[in-house]
Amino acid sequence: MRRALALAASVEGTTSPNPHVGCVLVKDGRVVAEGATEPPPGRHAEAVALANAGDAARGADACVTLEPCSHTGRTPPCADALIAAGVARVIVAIADPDAKVAGSGIARLRDAGVQVETGDGEAGAARLLEAYIKHRTTGLPFIIAKFAATLDGKIAAASGDSRWVAGDAARAWAHEFRTKVDAIMCGVNNVLLDDPQLTARPGGAIAGKQPLRVIADSRGRTPLTAKALGAGGRTLIATTGASPAAWRDDIAARGAEVAVLPAGEDGRVDLRALVRMLGERDVLSLLAEGGGVLHGSLFAAALVDKVHAIIAPKIVGGSLYPAVAGEGAARMADAIALRDVETLSLGDDVAFIGYVR
Numbered sequence: 001m002r003r004a005l006a007l008a009a010s011v012e013g014t015t016s017p018n019p020h021v022g023c024v025l026v027k028d029g030r031v032v033a034e035g036a037t038e039p040p041p042g043r044h045a046e047a048v049a050l051a052n053a054g055d056a057a058r059g060a061d062a063c064v065t066l067e068p069c070s071h072t073g074r075t076p077p078c079a080d081a082l083i084a085a086g087v088a089r090v091i092v093a094i095a096d097p098d099a100k101v102a103g104s105g106i107a108r109l110r111d112a113g114v115q116v117e118t119g120d121g122e123a124g125a126a127r128l129l130e131a132y133i134k135h136r137t138t139g140l141p142f143i144i145a146k147f148a149a150t151l152d153g154k155i156a157a158a159s160g161d162s163r164w165v166a167g168d169a170a171r172a173w174a175h176e177f178r179t180k181v182d183a184i185m186c187g188v189n190n191v192l193l194d195d196p197q198l199t200a201r202p203g204g205a206i207a208g209k210q211p212l213r214v215i216a217d218s219r220g221r222t223p224l225t226a227k228a229l230g231a232g233g234r235t236l237i238a239t240t241g242a243s244p245a246a247w248r249d250d251i252a253a254r255g256a257e258v259a260v261l262p263a264g265e266d267g268r269v270d271l272r273a274l275v276r277m278l279g280e281r282d283v284l285s286l287l288a289e290g291g292g293v294l295h296g297s298l299f300a301a302a303l304v305d306k307v308h309a310i311i312a313p314k315i316v317g318g319s320l321y322p323a324v325a326g327e328g329a330a331r332m333a334d335a336i337a338l339r340d341v342e343t344l345s346l347g348d349d350v351a352f353i354g355y356v357r
Ligand SMILES: NC(=O)c1ccc[n+]([C@@H]2O[C@H](COP(=O)([O-])OP(=O)(O)OC[C@H]3O[C@@H](n4cnc5c(N)ncnc54)[C@H](OP(=O)(O)O)[C@@H]3O)[C@@H](O)[C@H]2O)c1
Pocket: 146, 147, 148, 149, 154, 155, 156, 159, 160, 161, 162, 165, 186, 187, 188, 189, 190, 191, 193, 194, 216, 217, 218, 219, 220, 221, 268, 269, 270, 271, 289, 290, 291, 292, 293, 294, 295, 297, 298, 321, 325
């Protein structure tokens, strides 16, 4: 199962809206074939492994990181393919939360006389598929709030300049991570002050598959010259009825999509409505990259699932540009605590990765 999990991890970010899954076929203590989910409209991991195994699949054990599917989508059901190939036993890390499967793949295998065991590799598979699981169980994307801050929690200097808070290693790590998500979001102040491209550039080169770029811009302040409207990916500007119709037309003419959403009590884009819309469009994972005002609203609306906080050993001072703005917690007991925290050394910087309790 460890190998199946590694195979699944190796294709993370390439299979959405399908889950990234790994499958290993083992016979007489030897791996006879393996497979990982192909990019849509490609084959599921089990189909790849079975094709690689040929006749050797007969009597083998199949280790799969997610319950084999039982419905015909773009590909025929994997449970049927495993049965037809004569697999003797299927070891499944986790059941598929998708309502179209939800135990029916395991039931179909058992009905055909295939032995099924569940639970091996459960924690690893659930973690790998955290975005898929949230999306399939709530309809909403899994939201990661990412920021690079100084020791005193600032994401920019007093002028708004933020190049660069963190060092090369942290920026390289962040670009690599962008390749794994379906969408990246930022607030319009970030566009105005920093003019980011919002593209994934692992190793400095533009990635083949780019996340959807989402800009929260209630009043239509994104300039037509913004780099985030340029080449490198699709862009969606989430706005409200307060933005000028002519600006919306101009943005659309630049090739970006304009989504007019309800405004919240503060007159800004209703983030719940935005993430619901993104979920309906099969955005499973959303990386919110700030700034602090947007992060403040996301935390206040309890929309954040996970935090990627990169802390650089610098001090800016002052009170401008906190990593998370808004009203803030009145008491330390009310602070948002993270669980299952991991730390990562990135040059002189440290990344804190954890889940919102
Ligand atoms: N170090 C880092 O990790 C990092 C990351 C990003 C940015 N930055 C820096 O941070 C600075 C910008 O950050 P910022 O905190 O001032 O602004 P921001 O979060 O980038 O943008 C906030 C703006 O987004 C718009 N918005 C639309 N809907 C919203 C909602 N529901 N909630 C909150 N905002 C919403 C609002 O403008 P409207 O009301 O006009 O819509 C709001 O003023 C820049 O200096 C940038 O370089 C640093």
